[in-house]
Amino acid sequence: MIDLFQKAKLYKDRTAVVSHGNNYTYQQLLVQSSVVAANLLNNSPDLNEARIAFLVPPSFEYTAVQWGIWAAGGIAVPLCVQHPLPAMEYVIKDSGAKVILVHKDFQDVLEPLKANADLFIIPLMEIFKEKSSALPDLLPNRRAMMLYTSGTTNKPKGVVTTHGIIQSQITTLVNAWEWEKEDYILNILPLHHVHGIINVLSCALWSGACCEFHTKFDAEKVWRVLLSGKMTLFMAVPTIYYKLIAFWESQNKENQMEMSEAASKLRLMVSGSAALPVPVLIKWKSITGQTLLERYGMTEIGMGLSNSYRSERRPGYVGLPLPGVELRLVDKDNNIVDEDVPGEIQIKGPCVFREYWQKEEATRKAFTEDGWFITGDVAMFHNGMYKILGRDSVDIIKSGGYKISALEIEDVLRMHNDINDSAVIGVEDEEWGEIVAACLVSNKKSLDFDEISKWLKTRLPAYKIPRKYILQDKLPRNVLGKVTKNELKPLF
The missing domain is CATH 3.30.300.30 (ANL, C-terminal domain)
Incomplete structure (x- = not known):
């Protein structure tokens, strides 16, 4: 992640994050993340891939904590602020995290865990106390982050990525979607998942762009930011677009025209994390003139496929593999299928995760003998593009x-x-x-x-x-x- 920090130094005086109405520069982010790192190190030279869990809402503080854990040589394990305590306990126990950083708004939530003498629950104010320290050198193969699968088909697994893998996931999207330092994006996505962390926050910060946080989704507030004219990109899940459409429909004709005009000026709008219903895509286009860009990804690979930024975006399809991503569709015997024949997606490339945390057998079963990651998703190649048909075990x-x-x-x-x-x-x-x-x-x-x-x-x-x-x-x-x-x- 050295390159992410180095790039931030190029944009020192630019605004990196807008949070709770305040602007924070890249220089402030670098300083605060160094303070976090120094406090975590506590005079030791390196965290040596210690798992550091943190329960912090989307904010400047979240970003500084994440960067601080990385700078200190730790593995960042973000907890979902919307999850009940048992779900958080599972992640903490499974990851082996002994240190949990917690925002003041969530200290009461973690109160029951204080009885566990093995856990150190540290309030954010402690980790932001002025302190400096030499920081360890970070190599690309160093483990950096652990995100947990959604667990829709079995128990969540800790997906481990290295600094090198994260950098690959970021640069692939920065190039494919033509991020620039003048970009401005609103982040309303949960920050325990690749969509919010990589696609929005990390791509913005890699590019010298600005990321504004809203801790909770509010359709009226999102439309307000759209109407301000400062946003250039927007990324969300289908249910959010559905709610934005409903809010637009509740307005009078004059307001609708203003809202439509504002949304039409964005250079890119993306939908992901769940299948985008074609009627929602059609309705959004009729309101804003924007054809939502659909892409395909998962916790284990970041983003694998994307509709084109510059050319055709076909409703119901996810386009073609992103640069550096190899893809094949196979039958149950691992034979490559013909065009227009459903097959399971298998992926290779520098974006693919390193391992499931302490699950050697699950990791081994996730790959073919010749190194292809078995996604469990079924797709079909039709008329020059891929169409996702669903998850083999669910859809x-x-x-x-x-x-x-x-x-x-x-x-x-x-x-x-x-x-x-x-x-x-x-x-x-x-x-x-x-x-x-x-x-x-x-x-x-x-x-x-x-x-x-x-x-x-x-x-x-x-x-x-x-x-x-x-x-x-x-x-x-x-x-x-x-x-x-x-x-x-x-x-x-």
């Missing part, structure tokens, strides 16, 4: 010999006038293996499921039509807006 329904993409059915269901949202899963069935089942969200108190099936038959083949339906007020989602489909199965 690919195996019914009567067919492999059916749940994401495809969900997109079609959302086009129905009475359906606001949908989640499709496979339910075990003795005769068919699995049958297609759909959970629907609607403004109406009841829906005619037979009518919906008839409507679907004009748009999908018969074997893709759901055999079971339920109506719910909302879909269960994690903090990144991804539907937690295992919670739906008991409802059927």
Whole structure:
């Protein structure tokens, strides 16, 4: 991460972070992160990859703590401020972190952990006390960060990346999306995940750009920043775009025109972390003139594929592999599949993670013998671009010999006038293996499921039509807006 610090020195007087209404320069970030590092080292020469957990909301303080851990030679383990205590305890225990840095707003949350004599829970004010120290040299292969998988299919695993891997993930996106020092981005994403940490914060700071933090998503406040005219890029998850559309629709015509005009001036808007429903993409384009750029990534690889910054962005597709990323689609026997045939995505490249923390067997199983990372996601190469069909264990329904993409059915269901949202899963069935089942969200108190099936038959083949339906007020989602489909199965 030496290069990130070195680059910051080139932009000393530029604003790096806007947080709680205050502007912080790159020089202030460098100074404060050095203070954090010195306090963590506490007169020792090197943290030697000690795991340092931290519970800090998105802010200048978060950034200085993250950089400080790196500068001291530690492994940064960010905790999610929206997670309940048991989820945080799992990460702390699994990572082996003995030191936890905590913001004053969350000290009460961690109070029960103080009974554990092995843990050192340090308030931020202590770690920001004036102190200086010599800092260790950092080589690219030094472990730097541990992010935990979302755990939608099994227990979360600690994904370890090195300084070199992080740098690869950053520079790939900086080049592909043409980041510049004049850029200004708003960060409203959780900072325990690659989307907020790498795609937004780290790419901005690598480029000499400015990152403004909002600790919580508020549609009105986001539109306010858009209306200010200072933002040049925006990145979010699909549910946020859905909420921004709803807020726009609640305004009068004059306000709508102003908002649309402001959003149209951004040079790039990106959607990720969950599949973007095509109706949301179409509606956003009709409001702002912006075609959201979809990309594909995961905790283990950063970003792997992206629609083009300069040319075609095809709805429902994630474009082509980013520079330096190798990709292949294979069948269950690891044979490369033909065009228009679904296959599992396997990835190679300098962006791929180093290991699952202290899980040798899981790490070994995550790679083929010749070094390809097995993503577990299924895609198809069609007409020059890749289309994600879903996660093999969650979104690919195996019914009567067919492999059916749940994401495809969900997109079609959302086009129905009475359906606001949908989640499709496979339910075990003795005769068919699995049958297609759909959970629907609607403004109406009841829906005619037979009518919906008839409507679907004009748009999908018969074997893709759901055999079971339920109506719910909302879909269960994690903090990144991804539907937690295992919670739906008991409802059927």
